[in-house]
Amino acid sequence: MLKKKSKWTLFSTVMALTLLLAGCGGNSGNGSGSQASGSAAASSSPSASASGQASSSAQSAPVTLSAWIMPNSPKPDADLLKVMDPYLKQHPNVTLKVTVLDWGSAWTKITTAATSGEGPDILQLGTTWVPAIASMGGIDKITDKISDVGGAENYLSASWNTTKIEGQEDIYAVPWFVDARAIYYNTEAFKAANVDPAEAFKTWESFEAALQKVNGVTVGGNKVAALGIPGKNDWNVVHNIFPWIWAAGGDVLSADHKSAVFNEGKGIDGVMYYTGLANKGLVDKSSLEKNSSQIESDFGDGKSAVIITGPWLAKNFATPKDAGGMSDKAAAKQFAISPLPAGPAGQSTFIGGSDLTVFKGSKHKDEAWDVIKYLSSEEAQKAYANISGQLPAKKSLIESPDLDSNMKAFAEATKYGKSYPSIPQWGPTETALQKHFANIWDIVAGVKGKYDKDSIQKEMDDAAAEVNSIIQQ
Numbered sequence: 488m489l490k491k492k493s494k495w496t497l498f499s500t501v502m503a504l505t506l507l508l509a510g511c512g513g514n515s516g517n518g519s520g521s522q523a524s525g526s527a528a529a530s531s532s533p534s535a536s537a538s539g540q541a542s543s544s545a546q547s548a549p550v551t552l553s554a555w556i557m558p559n560s561p562k563p564d565a566d567l568l569k570v571m572d573p574y575l576k577q578h579p580n581v582t583l584k585v586t587v588l589d590w591g592s593a594w595t596k597i598t599t600a601a602t603s604g605e606g607p608d609i610l611q612l613g614t615t616w617v618p619a620i621a622s623m624g625g626i627d628k629i630t631d632k633i634s635d636v637g638g639a640e641n642y643l644s645a646s647w648n649t650t651k652i653e654g655q656e657d658i659y660a661v662p663w664f665v666d667a668r669a670i671y672y673n674t675e676a677f678k679a680a681n682v683d684p685a686e687a688f689k690t691w692e693s694f695e696a697a698l699q700k701v702n703g704v705t706v707g708g709n710k711v712a713a714l715g716i717p718g719k720n721d722w723n724v725v726h727n728i729f730p731w732i733w734a735a736g737g738d739v740l741s742a743d744h745k746s747a748v749f750n751e752g753k754g755i756d757g758v759m760y761y762t763g764l765a766n767k768g769l770v771d772k773s774s775l776e777k778n779s780s781q782i783e784s785d786f787g788d789g790k791s792a793v794i795i796t797g798p799w800l801a802k803n804f805a806t807p808k809d810a811g812g813m814s815d816k817a818a819a820k821q822f823a824i825s826p827l828p829a830g831p832a833g834q835s836t837f838i839g840g841s842d843l844t845v846f847k848g849s850k851h852k853d854e855a856w857d858v859i860k861y862l863s864s865e866e867a868q869k870a871y872a873n874i875s876g877q878l879p880a881k882k883s884l885i886e887s888p889d890l891d892s893n894m895k896a897f898a899e900a901t902k903y904g905k906s907y908p909s910i911p912q913w914g915p916t917e918t919a920l921q922k923h924f925a926n927i928w929d930i931v932a933g934v935k936g937k938y939d940k941d942s943i944q945k946e947m948d949d950a951a952a953e954v955n956s957i958i959q960q
Contacts, residue, residue, distance in 0.1 A: 550854050551582040554609040555597070557841065559664070560875040561811065563587045570870045574861045581854065594914075601625025604848035608855040611841050612660060614649035614906060615913045621652055621659040622911040626844040630658045632856060636863040641882055645838035645906040653744060653909045660842035661863055662880035664872060666797050668730060668836045669900045670825045673818055676711050676792035679704040684825060691734075691760055694828040698769045701792040707817055714764055715782040715791035718775030718932065719925035725917055726837045727795070728924050731757035733905050734830030740908050740958070747954040750947035757830065758943055762931045766938055775932050787816035795827065801893035802876030824896035826903070838904035840880065915957050923950030 560566040564585040568575075571583055586607070588596055594616070600606030601623045612620060620626050633639070639647045646662040670688060677684055680701040687697035702713035717723060729739065729749075737754030740747055748754065764770060771791070774782060779796060786794045787804070804819035806812020813819055827836050843859045845852050861867055868879040878885060878897055885898045907913055926946050929935035936942050 547580055549580045549582070550851050551584060552609060552851055552854055552858060553584045553586065553607040554611075554858070555586050555588055555593075555607040556611040557590055557593060557613070558587055559611075559841065559877070566874045567871075570862070570867055570874065571858070573866070574858070578857075581858075583858070597625070598623065600846070600848070606846045606848055608846055608849040608851050609858055610844045610846045611663065612844055613841055614646070614662075614839050615909075615917065617649055617660045617842055617844070618652040618909045619911045619914055620844070621657075625847050626659050627847055627849075627852060628657045628659060629661070629845060629856070630656070633658050633661075635856075635860050636661050637881075642880055643838065643882060643885070643901055643904065645901070645904045646840060646880055648906055648909050649840075650842055651909060652911065660844045661859055663841045663843045663862065664868075664875060665878040665880050665885070665901065666837075666839040667878060667897045667900045667904055668726065668795055668797055668827070669896050670793060670795055670827060671786060671800060671822050672793045672825065673706065673711070673786070673789065673791075673821055674823050675706045675821045676701050676704055679706055680792075684823065688825040688828050690828050691830050695764065695767075695769075698764065698793065702769055704792070706792075707789055709789050711789060712771040712774070712791045713769040713793060715774050715785055715794040716765055716770050717777050717779045717782045718928035720776060721778040721782075722921075723779050724924045724928070725920045726839065728758060728761060728927075729905075729907075730827055730835045730837050731761040731830065733757070733835035734827070734832055735760065736830075736832035740910075740954075744908050744910055745959065747951035747958075750944070750951040753832070755940065755944055755947060758927065758947065759940060760830070762927060762938075762943070765931050772932060775928050784813075786822075787813045787818045789817050798878055798894060798897045799876035801891075824893055826896055826900040834900075834903040836900045836904045838901060838906045840877065910958065912958050912960070916954050919953040919957060920950055923947070923953070 554567070556563055556567060564587050567585050568583065575581060575583065597606070597610065597612070597616070597620060601620055602625075606625075610626065612626075617626075642662050643665065646665055650658050650660040650662065652659075672684060672687075674684075677687070677697075682697045682700050686693055688694060698713040701711065704711050717727065721727065732738070732749055732754045735753045735757030737751060737757055738748050765772070765775065774785065774791070777785070782791070782794055783796055783800050783803070785791055801824065803813050804816070804822065806814055808815040827834060843862060845855045845859065849855050862871070863881070865881060865884060868881050868884055872879040872884070878894060878901070884890070885901060890898055907917070910916075923946055926935060927943060930938050930942050930946065
């Protein structure tokens with residue numbers, strides 16, 4: 488599914504892949520790591536570890552903690568150890584061993600660990616994985632500890648909802664970082680079309696009108712398509728469509744989570760609006776065969792005026808080419824970001840990310856929790872966000888006036904953000920949705936019947952029937 492490109496483009500690719508598999512972003516990884524002491528110096532050993540070096544207070548007996556994380560940044564293990572360096576210097580008795588799991592195999596490894604009781608001390612989980620692993624008894628309840636990290640009021644409600652099983656009070660996780668979606672637009676294309684961005688992104692109507700005007704304008708000698716949309720081959724298919732369903736007034740499941748409702752009237756309206764942009768010629772149909780990483784690359788090359796993606800792309804545009812970034816691309820110097828436009832029910836966006844948990848089989852639960860507390864501090868949250876290109880989980884940082892200007896649009900988008908129902912069955916549910924929503928793009932492309940409301944309704948009904956069979960088991 489991945490194309491081998493520069494290391495940061497690969498980072499962006501798997502950041503997006505993360506979202507299908509776990510509601511978050513990351514970099515490609517296969518268990519490779521680095522070995523360091525007190526800081527992260529890279530090598531090629533199977534895992535990374537660091538121990539605190541002599542600085543502060545008297546400490547208890549030496550302890551080695553293991554952490555399983557995903558590829559959230561260009562050098563996942565070394566980057567985490569760099570963020571942990573201040574903590575380790577203050578805790579010279581603690582050695583932290585970091586193992587990077589790639590998203591393709593992580594689910595199998597984690598569920599195997601959960602059932603066997605043999606696993607890490609600290610475990611990163613994509614937001615949609617938490618209820619499933621919790622229901623398996625693989626992670627500890629931390630309900631009595633949440634005051635240590637400030638509690639629910641310190642986090643986005645959409646993020647905090649991912650830390651538990653829907654309908655239950657116990658908390659199993661702490662939000663680590665947040666993924667949201669927003670619009671990137673080429674400022675030169677909008678100038679060439681004489682379109683005011685302040686008006687363009689207010690409503691669905693103004694958004695479509697703006698796309699009509701920028702479609703086909705010439706920028707830097709290149710004819711520009713209005714909108715780049717990844718189609719059926721993208722791991723983000725589900726996350727790309729639901730913001731429009733929500734903005735139309737639709738939802739994923741009924742209030743009691745016993746049946747699908749995304750195929751009802753308002754949900755269909757949202758899907759018809761979004762897919763209709765492609766049907767009306769505002770999207771280069773060839774993009775419907777591409778994935779998110781390819782669409783981002785096309786935007787960087789000036790092939791499209793607008794795309795919708797996550798915060799990591801801004802980090803990519805700020806990263807030099809020799810470091811694997813895209814700062815040499817024309818769009819890197821002529822882009823801006825805006826929240827998605829309001830539909831009939833208002834604005835919305837997808838909220839994902841990753842949470843931190845204490846593994847049930849850990850023999851060092853207190854020490855593991857202490858590390859999670861540190862990673863939840865503003866200092867560590869800010870440092871990790873800067874490295875990963877994701878939003879910090881703490882509201883105080885998301886709402887800070889010092890937030891990077893490119894991130895402010897994402898921070899604004901989080902005010903309208905929604906996450907999926909936190910149910911143990913979400914994994915197979917999303918797999919079913921991925922299949923049927925991919926079929927929708929085949930309909931749009933004209934390779935699977937005629938594109939009209941009836942054909943979209945039928946595909947959505949088929950998706951709802953499959954989802955109902957999963958959640959009602």
